[in-house]
Amino acid sequence: xxxxxxxxxxxxxxxxxxxxxxxxxxxxxxxxxxxxxxxxxxxxxxxxxxxxxxxxxxxxxxxxxxxxxxxxxxxxxxxxxxxxxxxxxxxxxxxxxxxxxxxxxxxxxxxxxxxxxxxxxxxxxxxxxxxxxxxxxxxxxxxxxxxxxxxxxxxxxxxxxxxxxxxx
Amino acid sequence: xxxxxxxxxxxxxxxxxxxxxxxxxxxxxxxxxxxxxxxxxxxxxxxxxxxxxxxxxxxxxxxxxxxxxxxxxxxxxxxxxxxxxxxxxxxxxxxxxxxxxxxxxxxxxxxxxxxxxxxxxxxxxxxxxxxxxxxxxxxxxxxxxxxxxxxxxxxxxxxxxxxxxxxxxxxxxxxxxxxxxxxxxxxxxxxxxxxxxxxxxxxxxxxxxxxxxxxxxxxxxxxxxxxxxxxxxxxxxxxxxx
Numbered sequence: 001x002x003x004x005x006x007x008x009x010x011x012x013x014x015x016x017x018x019x020x021x022x023x024x025x026x027x028x029x030x031x032x033x034x035x036x037x038x039x040x041x042x043x044x045x046x047x048x049x050x051x052x053x054x055x056x057x058x059x060x061x062x063x064x065x066x067x068x069x070x071x072x073x074x075x076x077x078x079x080x081x082x083x084x085x086x087x088x089x090x091x092x093x094x095x096x097x098x099x100x101x102x103x104x105x106x107x108x109x110x111x112x113x114x115x116x117x118x119x120x121x122x123x124x125x126x127x128x129x130x131x132x133x134x135x136x137x138x139x140x141x142x143x144x145x146x147x148x149x150x151x152x153x154x155x156x157x158x159x160x161x162x163x164x165x166x167x168x
Numbered sequence: 169x170x171x172x173x174x175x176x177x178x179x180x181x182x183x184x185x186x187x188x189x190x191x192x193x194x195x196x197x198x199x200x201x202x203x204x205x206x207x208x209x210x211x212x213x214x215x216x217x218x219x220x221x222x223x224x225x226x227x228x229x230x231x232x233x234x235x236x237x238x239x240x241x242x243x244x245x246x247x248x249x250x251x252x253x254x255x256x257x258x259x260x261x262x263x264x265x266x267x268x269x270x271x272x273x274x275x276x277x278x279x280x281x282x283x284x285x286x287x288x289x290x291x292x293x294x295x296x297x298x299x300x301x302x303x304x305x306x307x308x309x310x311x312x313x314x315x316x317x318x319x320x321x322x323x324x325x326x327x328x329x330x331x332x333x334x335x336x337x338x339x340x341x342x343x344x345x346x347x348x349x350x351x352x353x354x355x356x357x358x359x360x361x362x363x364x365x366x367x368x369x370x371x372x373x374x375x376x377x378x379x380x381x382x383x384x385x386x387x388x389x390x391x392x393x394x395x396x397x398x399x400x401x402x403x404x405x406x407x408x409x410x
Contacts, residue, residue, distance in 0.1 A: 115383060115391035118208075123396045125376035130397070147345070150373055157372045161210050164385060 001034070001042050002051075006070060006078045009052060013069035016040050028142030029135060043068055051077055089152065099163060110168045114160055121157050125150065170237035172333050172364045173199040173222055178231035180217050180387075191217040193387035194231070199333070204355075204365045206375035209384035215368040216337050218384065222366060223256050223335045224248035236332055253281045257326030257334045261341040263318040265310040265325070272297065272306035275324045282329035289328075296324040300354065316347025323354055327363070334358070336367040340374055352377060 008014065008022050016039050023034050043066075046052040051074035056064040070078070095117055102108040132146045180192040192214040199205055207215045220226040221233060224240065233241040235255060243251065252258075257278075265274050275296055279289035297303045300320045310318055319339065326334055339355075340348040348371070356377055359365055369375050376395060383391040 111385075111390055118383065118391065119381070119393060119395065122372060122376050122381060123398055125372045126395055126397050129373060129376055154372045158370075165210050168385070 001038065002046060003078065003081045005039065005042055005046065006051060006074055006081075009068055009070045010075060010078055013067050015057075015065045015067050016043060019043075019068075026141060027145065028139040030131065030139075030142035030145040046074070050074075093156075093159075096163070099167065111164070114164050114168060118157065118160055121153055121160070125153050128153070169201055171198045171234070172201050172203075172236060173197070173366065174232075174234040175218075175222070176232040176234075178218070178221065178233065179229045180214070180221060180226065181229045190387055192221070195384075195387075195389055197382065197389065197392075199364060199366055201364055202359075202362050203380060204359045204363075204378040205367070206378035206381045207366065207368045207384060208370070208375055208381055213384040214387040215384050219335050219337055219366060219368050222333070223258055224252055225258075253278065253329060254283070255329075255332045257329065257331035259319075259322050259326045259334070259336040259339045261338040263310070263315075263322040265318060265321060267310055269310075270307050271302065271310060271313065271321050274310065274321055275328050278325055278328040284329070292328055292330075293324075296327060299357075300324050314347070316343055316350060319343055319347065319351055320354065323351065327358060332364065334363055334365045334367075336365065336369075338368055338370065340369070340371050348373070 004023065005019055008019055014022065016036060020034050020036050020039055023031070043052065043054075047054055047068070051071060052068045053071055054066040054068050057067050058064055095113075098108075099110060099113055102113065103110050128146055128150050132143070132150075135142050135146060137143065175195050175197045178192055178195045178197075179190070182189045182191055195214075195218060197218075207219060209215050217226060221228050221241075222235075224243070228241050231241070232239060235251070240248070240251060265271075266277070269277070272293055276289050276293040279292045280286065284292065293306075294303075297306055300323065302317065302320060302324065305313060305317060305321075310321065313321065319342070323339070326336075336355075340351055343351065352374060355365065355367075355374075359377070365378075367374070367378070375381055378395065380392070380394050382389055
């Protein structure tokens with residue numbers, strides 16, 4: 001979450017709760033709602049590493065709030081993150097390890113493993129379908145996130161089929 | 169109530185060259201009224217052959233096929249044709265619309281062939297075209313329509329005779345994701361209204377709409393079960409696929 005917060009702070013200084021709201025507004029209903037405690041812990045670490053700095057802002061009738069802003073070092077780290085290619089999805093899939101290794105022990109039959117996994121993927125897909133139907137079409141970021149998850153899942157299912165053809 | 173479709177030890181062996189090729193090897197399948205069954209499996213697993221046999225588009229080598237409590241694998245080709253007009257709707261990957269008929273007539277024809285009066289057939293045509301947002305395309309030729317529109321017409325046509333059983337073979341196989349969404353919504357709607365559907369598909373999105381998934385491998389059913397809808401509390405859990 002470190003770099004996500006840096007990116008938001010590059011836009012404008014903000015306090016912890018504003019960052020939580022900004023994440024929620026940007027990613028919409030599809031994204032896990034960020035934990036406020038985790039945001040404060042992360043901000044503390046970023047401050048310790050010199051990537052952000054905080055100023056106390058006085059509030060009437062309330063305790064001071066800490067407003068964070070990006071340092072030059074923080075901007076540099078953010079720029080490196082943006083410029084780098086991002087790691088692709090994992091290929092050493094946990095299920096694949098199970099599929100290859102479990103039958104060697106005699107614990108499980110490959111066809112049974114594949115069938116169970118297929119049902120699991122399809123039930124995830126059915127959840128995503130449901131989620132998509134509940135997402136307002138105007139919430140484009142959320143829609144794209146869900147479609148991305150669906151495409152990954154379709155690829156996993158296609159791969160499962162290939163495993164079935166060659167291993168079962 | 170009778171099963172809408174049932175097969176008993178159904179076998180199909182293609183005998184093209186010298187070597188017989190088994191495509192379906194002893195399938196027992198029962199589809200209850202109102203069920204939506206997705207048939208999945210690698211290519212060559214016998215999915216299409218199975219569904220074609222259910223619709224009488226391919227003959228069986230041995231075993232039994234029952235539709236609505238009536239044995240049909242022993243029917244003559246002409247008796248099959250009659251039965252198909254009355255009881256079965258078919259959607260294929262490549263829409264197979266009649267090119268020199270208008271969109272509206274493509275939809276109306278099956279209703280007429282199934283014995284509906286011209287008045288009823290016309291009403292059915294109009295309600296289906298409206299439901300599929302195709303009313304203003306009724307007088308167009310199929311070739312003037314996009315792929316997604318053509319597939320919607322094909323679906324309307326398949327439903328025109330109010331079939332007891334809707335069979336579909338990769339109905340979204342040729343569509344982009346937006347058109348897939350339209351066809352999905354339609355299938356979901358007609359299923360909600362009680363339409364029995366058996367559909368071959370590779371598309372997990374489509375399959376996850378079904379109540380039940382039958383997996384074929386090497387011509388045999390290797391898995392047959394319901395799709396569990398988990399309805400997780402938060403959306404985040406669903407997205408976080410890792």
